[in-house]
Amino acid sequence: MKNDVDATSPLDSQFEDKIPQNLSLNHVSNTSMYPLPDKEPTSFTECGGVLMDSEGYFSSPNHPGLYPPNIYCVWMIKVLPPFLVQIHVSSLAIEGPSPCLFDWLEVREETEKMPVITRFCGNVAPPTVNTNSSIVWVSFRSDGSIGGNGFVAQYHSVLPGQKSCFREEFMCDSGRCLLPVSICDSYINCQDHSDEVNCSQKHKVCGGKMTGEYGSLASPNHPESYLHQLLCTWQIFVEDRQVIRLSFQNFSLESHDVCEFDYVEIYDGAYAVSSTVLGRYCGSTVPPDLTSSGPVMTVMFVTDEGLADSGFRASYKAISERTCSPVEFACSTGECLHQNWLCDGWSDCPDEEDEHNCLNTTYPSFVSSCEPIHVEMCRGLSYNLTSFPNIWLSVSDQKEAASILHNYWVLKEIPCFESLRQLVCGMFLPQCDPQSGVLQPCQAICSTAEQQCSQALNLLDLNWPFNCHLLPDSQGPMQCSMP
Numbered sequence: 311m312k313n314d315v316d317a318t319s320p321l322d323s324q325f326e327d328k329i330p331q332n333l334s335l336n337h338v339s340n341t342s343m344y345p346l347p348d349k350e351p352t353s354f355t356e357c358g359g360v361l362m363d364s365e366g367y368f369s370s371p372n373h374p375g376l377y378p379p380n381i382y383c384v385w386m387i388k389v390l391p392p393f394l395v396q397i398h399v400s401s402l403a404i405e406g407p408s409p410c411l412f413d414w415l416e417v418r419e420e421t422e423k424m425p426v427i428t429r430f431c432g433n434v435a436p437p438t439v440n441t442n443s444s445i446v447w448v449s450f451r452s453d454g455s456i457g458g459n460g461f462v463a464q465y466h467s468v469l470p471g472q473k474s475c476f477r478e479e480f481m482c483d484s485g486r487c488l489l490p491v492s493i494c495d496s497y498i499n500c501q502d503h504s505d506e507v508n509c510s511q512k513h514k515v516c517g518g519k520m521t522g523e524y525g526s527l528a529s530p531n532h533p534e535s536y537l538h539q540l541l542c543t544w545q546i547f548v549e550d551r552q553v554i555r556l557s558f559q560n561f562s563l564e565s566h567d568v569c570e571f572d573y574v575e576i577y578d579g580a581y582a583v584s585s586t587v588l589g590r591y592c593g594s595t596v597p598p599d600l601t602s603s604g605p606v607m608t609v610m611f612v613t614d615e616g617l618a619d620s621g622f623r624a625s626y627k628a629i630s631e632r633t634c635s636p637v638e639f640a641c642s643t644g645e646c647l648h649q650n651w652l653c654d655g656w657s658d659c660p661d662e663e664d665e666h667n668c669l670n671t672t673y674p675s676f677v678s679s680c681e682p683i684h685v686e687m688c689r690g691l692s693y694n695l696t697s698f699p700n701i702w703l704s705v706s707d708q709k710e711a712a713s714i715l716h717n718y719w720v721l722k723e724i725p726c727f728e729s730l731r732q733l734v735c736g737m738f739l740p741q742c743d744p745q746s747g748v749l750q751p752c753q754a755i756c757s758t759a760e761q762q763c764s765q766a767l768n769l770l771d772l773n774w775p776f777n778c779h780l781l782p783d784s785q786g787p788m789q790c791s792m793p
Contacts, residue, residue, distance in 0.1 A: 364389060410431035499768075546626055
């Protein structure tokens with residue numbers, strides 16, 4: 311690995327001689343080392359900068375208040391070789407979920423083979439990041455819609471042989487850190503498989519599979535103090551076309567500002583490692599009712615060896631569809647749509663029921679407006695016409711799509727990139743047909759790419775970014791696209 315930056319390095323020539331340590335990097339657009347946006351943010355906020363001390367803190371603008379919309383911050387962290395950069399995010403509340411397409415915190419390090427990029431969003435602080443570089447780029451981006459409280463992060467300079475993880479985190483693969491929830495979860499996260507070794511000694515396992523229209527679950531010994539070193543996993547299954555409503559009756563766990571010690575974490579799906587996090591909770595405040603988007607929910611309870619409290623008791627019930635707010639429309643699948651999406655010319659419900667009985671609408675009949683594909687990465691597909699705005703991913707035009715796809719282009723050296731390219735192009739630049747309208751890629755395209763690429767992405771510390779089950783499960787030319 312190359313730790314020294316010579317006189318011809320683009321980092322030195324483009325930044326250190328031109329930018330004071332406290333100056334924002336929002337307007338730097340001539341560097342090839344980091345993909346900056348093609349257009350200026352509409353709401354400019356001073357953020358970012360060059361950090362050259364051996365340790366320090368940085369955070370999203372306004373933290374702990376809400377971060378502003380439409381910002382793009384870049385921090386360049388540079389420590390003296392042979393020291394490497396270590397980053398610990400202590401608090402995270404960024405619009406999510408994975409694959410973090412709208413708001414995100416991203417860590418990028420340059421290596422000899424290819425850049426290593428890790429992206430975070432959601433409400434669960436990630437494990438410590440031990441990089442293999444003396445120069446690391448950290449970026450924070452927000453779009454114009456939903457926001458959050460942002461993040462707080464600390465960085466340190468560490469020697470290669472002194473990499474460490476924070477408190478309850480588990481270290482493997484010579485420096486990779488995992489959260490406690492990822493240890494002994496029956497999913498191999500480490501290349502050396504050490505996270506799934508001697509699990510009976512690391513945690514007391516509890517939980518189980520739950521079925522039926524209703525049921526209850528509780529921490530062991532509730533209402534007495536729960537045990538130490540617990541890893542309880544309940545997977546709740548109800549009938550297809552039903553969703554799960556989870557309600558807590560009692561709740562008292564060891565309190566912590568970001569719930570790192572004892573906590574309950576709820577996932578919208580069957581497998582915690584690949585599902586959306588609905589919430590992580592600790593302390594004495596009873597969590598809100600939570601509703602899944604499908605017929606499966608996972609509840610995980612983790613405790614450390616420290617303080618213990620009385621725990622929790624919760625119940626669940628199956629409901630036929632998600633309960634939508636008064637200003638929303640409920641599709642037969644349970645998906646909630648804003649009233650403005652009714653009779654707007656776009657079929658947002660799978661059975662197009664949001665476009666039925668629209669005789670009194672003032673909206674014109676929808677006529678597909680196709681445009682040629684100009685994004686270089688997506689040329690050579692089975693089609694050459696697309697349409698915007700992309701209503702599924704809220705992408706306004708090809709320029710914005712190209713900016714997002716640039717983050718996937720760095721993966722072009724992995725063997726399965728062609729399958730991944732067809733999928734992401736099919737999602738970000740969907741096929742447009744004057745007769746059929748705009749088509750999402752077929753589920754089979756996503757499943758094939760996931761099967762071929764998941765292992766390669768895991769080696770790069772990247773999770774598979776898409777839920778293939780949300781795509782149409784058909785190969786009919788009028789229902790979905792085969793890019």
